[in-house]
Amino acid sequence: MAAALFDRAAVLDNLDGDRELLREIASIYVNSYIEDLNRIAAAIAAGDAAKVFALTHTIKGSIGNFGAGEAVEVARTIERHAREGQLGDIEASFQRLQALLDQLAAELRPELG
Amino acid sequence: MKICIVDDTPINLTLMQALVAKIDGCQPVCFAESPAGLQYCIDEEVDLIIVDYMMPAPDGLEFIAQLRSKDSRTEVPVLMVTADHEKDVRYRALEVGATDFLTKPVDRIEFMSRVRNMLAIRRSHVLLSDRAETLAAEVRKATAEIVAREKEVIYRLSRAAEYRDPETGAHILRMTHYSALIARHLGWSDEALDLILQAAPMHDIGKLGTPDHILLKPAHLTDAEFVIMKRHTVIGAAILKDSTSPMLQLAAQIALGHHEKFDGSGYPQGLAGEAIPQAARIAAVADVFDALTSSRPYKKAWELDRALALLKTGRGSHFDPECVDAFLARLDEALVIRERFLDEEE
Numbered sequence: 001m002a003a004a005l006f007d008r009a010a011v012l013d014n015l016d017g018d019r020e021l022l023r024e025i026a027s028i029y030v031n032s033y034i035e036d037l038n039r040i041a042a043a044i045a046a047g048d049a050a051k052v053f054a055l056t057h058t059i060k061g062s063i064g065n066f067g068a069g070e071a072v073e074v075a076r077t078i079e080r081h082a083r084e085g086q087l088g089d090i091e092a093s094f095q096r097l098q099a100l101l102d103q104l105a106a107e108l109r110p111e112l113g
Numbered sequence: 114m115k116i117c118i119v120d121d122t123p124i125n126l127t128l129m130q131a132l133v134a135k136i137d138g139c140q141p142v143c144f145a146e147s148p149a150g151l152q153y154c155i156d157e158e159v160d161l162i163i164v165d166y167m168m169p170a171p172d173g174l175e176f177i178a179q180l181r182s183k184d185s186r187t188e189v190p191v192l193m194v195t196a197d198h199e200k201d202v203r204y205r206a207l208e209v210g211a212t213d214f215l216t217k218p219v220d221r222i223e224f225m226s227r228v229r230n231m232l233a234i235r236r237s238h239v240l241l242s243d244r245a246e247t248l249a250a251e252v253r254k255a256t257a258e259i260v261a262r263e264k265e266v267i268y269r270l271s272r273a274a275e276y277r278d279p280e281t282g283a284h285i286l287r288m289t290h291y292s293a294l295i296a297r298h299l300g301w302s303d304e305a306l307d308l309i310l311q312a313a314p315m316h317d318i319g320k321l322g323t324p325d326h327i328l329l330k331p332a333h334l335t336d337a338e339f340v341i342m343k344r345h346t347v348i349g350a351a352i353l354k355d356s357t358s359p360m361l362q363l364a365a366q367i368a369l370g371h372h373e374k375f376d377g378s379g380y381p382q383g384l385a386g387e388a389i390p391q392a393a394r395i396a397a398v399a400d401v402f403d404a405l406t407s408s409r410p411y412k413k414a415w416e417l418d419r420a421l422a423l424l425k426t427g428r429g430s431h432f433d434p435e436c437v438d439a440f441l442a443r444l445d446e447a448l449v450i451r452e453r454f455l456d457e458e459e
Contacts (some may be wrong), residue, residue, distance in 0.1 A: 005144070014221045021131045025124045057167055061196075062124040064218035 005100060006107040007067030014065075019111075025110040029062060033101050040078075044087055044094065052090070053082035056097075071100040089094060114160035118143045118181050119150030120177065120194065121168045125219065127193075128165060132224055139232070141173050154368075155183055160235045161228065163215065166195045166202055174205055181210035188238055190231040194219075251368055263358065267311060270433055274318040277328065284403055286454040289313040290368075291399035292392075294446055298439035299391070309392060312364035315397055316371050319349025343380045373397040376430045394433035398424065398440050402447075407456065417448075 005024045038061050057112040060075035074097045081089045116133050120126045120139055126143050131140040142159070144150030149166045154162055162180070166173035177219045180186050190212040197201050211232065215224055274281055292313040301309070320328055323345050327338045334342055349368030353361050359439050368395025370384065377385030379397075380402055405420040415423075421441070430435040440447060 014132075014219075015128075016135065016221055018131065022130070024131075025127055028123050054169075060123050060437060061122050061167075061217055065124055065128060105162070 003058045003061045003070070004107060005063075005066065007069055011066055023111055025065060029066070030108055030112065031104050034096070034107055037098055037101060040094065044090055047087055049087055051086045052087065053079055056082060059101075063101070066103055066104060066108065068100075071097065071104060074100060080096040082086045114139055114235065115157070116141050116161045116163065116228070116232075117150060117154050117157075117159045118163045119168070120149055120163075120165035121145050121147065122165065124434070125165065125194070125217070128219055131155050131223070132219070132221060132451055133163075133228065136225065136228060136232075139228075151176050151179060154180055154189075155186060155234050159189060160239075161231050161442040162189060162191045164191060164193055165227075166193055166199070166206070173211075174202070174209055177206065178209040188242075189234055192231060192293070194225060194416075238376060264311065265361075267315070267360070267364075268396070270318065273319055274315070277323075279322050283405055283454045283456045284316045286315070287450055288399045288403045290403060290450045290454070291440065291447055292395050294443050294450065295395045295398060295439045296392075298397070298443050301437065308363050309367075309395075310362045311360050312367055313396055313399070315349065315353060315364045316367045316400065317348065317349065318364075319345035320369055322348035322354070343372070346381045360422075366390040366392050367396045369393070371400055373433045374398065375433050378430075389433075391433075392428075394436050397442055398432050398436045401427075402440065406451065 012019070022075060027029070036055065040052060040055045043055060055077045056075050060072055060079065063071050063075070066092055077093045078090055078097060079086065081093065118126060118129050118133065119333075120129065120143075125143065126145055128350065130141045130143050133139050142153065144153065147164075148171065151162070151171060153159075153356060158263055164176050166390045168176075171179060173195070176192065177191055180189075180191070180344060187210070192212045192215050193206045194215045194217055195206070196217050205209075208213070212234075215227060217276035271285065273430050275285065289310060293310050295308050296306055315400040323342060327334060327341055329336070329374075346369050350365050353365035353368055354364070356362055364408040367390075369381070370389050373382065373384045373393060373399075375386060375389070375394065377383050402424060403419060405415045406417065421444075424432065424437050424440065428434050
């Protein structure tokens with residue numbers, strides 16, 4: 001098992017202990033991240049580097065709220081490749097991002113209950 | 114206070130909305146789409162705007178630039194949300210008018226204290242501009258009251274003179290409007306015309322000091338009586354002189370000088386040419402023309418042609434040629450004035 005991405009104690013502290021708010025943002029993430037990944041995959045397939053950058057930037061901004069240190073780093077790598085127009089180098093990073101976002105979703109699901 | 118939050122990332126929007134709602138008296142208004150958020154911030158007076166940097170157009174920089182281009186939106190505080198390392202973006206944001214920044218991901222402690230600081234600034238600003246507006250409104254009101262009071266006092270003074278004067282109120286109005294007509298043709302400014310319209314009605318105010326048996330005599334005056342009659346110019350000037358009001362200063366000039374003649378043969382000072390104030394030279398033409406074309410207890414009104422002939426004859430001797438020419442050039446308008454202010458008895 002990889003190191004935890006969701007830093008529950010720190011996140012909850014940042015939300016002033018507001019479990020309802022945590023549930024709300026976790027739910028937004030769990031319900032939308034696959035769609036977000038699909039849109040990035042489509043942009044990569046279409047060779048649209050600007051779109052890859054914008055979509056990755058947005059998802060990076062979202063997951064940063066949960067800690068998600070390694071996932072944020074991988075997203076940053078994708079952003080950098082996209083900004084330099086190097087979509088060919090992205091595939092490995094993108095697969096890694098998918099795995100990490102799945103893991104983050106798995107860690108967040110108990111919060112929805 | 115109303116706080117508008119614009120961010121296309123749902124989690125961040127939800128998070129900031131929840132944090133803002135935790136601040137007492139704050140009402141968050143959220144937009145996931147930048148154009149709708151911008152329109153709202155232009156249409157509505159909000160107290161603080163929190164805007165994300167990276168969004169589909171307009172992005173945060175463009176959002177702030179467009180907002181600040183509105184005169185009414187140069188003061189509202191704007192916080193732009195960026196990642197820490199985006200220094201270039203932050204510099205550009207300051208250039209286009211961002212007030213301060215929020216770092217992504219949102220840190221509650223930083224977020225809350227920056228928002229509170231911005232709202233404190235906003236509150237002071239609103240308080241100050243309310244106070245300035247209240248003061249300005251009071252000054253406007255006080256000034257308007259003074260101006261209105263001045264006009265009223267003058268009107269009542271003129272009315273007092275009218276009661277002593279066998280000439281009618283309509284004469285005063287016609288003579289006043291003829292004077293303004295000539296002055297306008299000679300290039301007087303709107304402000305100056307406003308002054309002469311107020312000042313000319315007092316040209317005969319010195320008749321307050323003329324004894325009844327002379328003022329009301331229904332026949333020609335003897336030489337001795339005429340000497341006393343002439344004094345109404347000096348008495349008028351004595352009533353009106355030495356005021357700080359430009360209008361009363363003008364009125365004093367007209368009262369004193371409206372019987373002077375251009376060749377120096379008039380009274381009371383026997384001034385000639387441009388030594389006579391222009392307002393008095395103007396009033397002389399206006400006053401004589403109306404006297405000639407009005408009926409009096411001792412004479413009928415002259416025909417227009419005869420009155421005009423007298424003005425032309427007196428051009429350069431009795432009257433300032435420029436003033437006669439101006440009056441003749443605007444004769445059509447003068448006749449409209451004559452029709453507008455008819456004597457009631459006629």
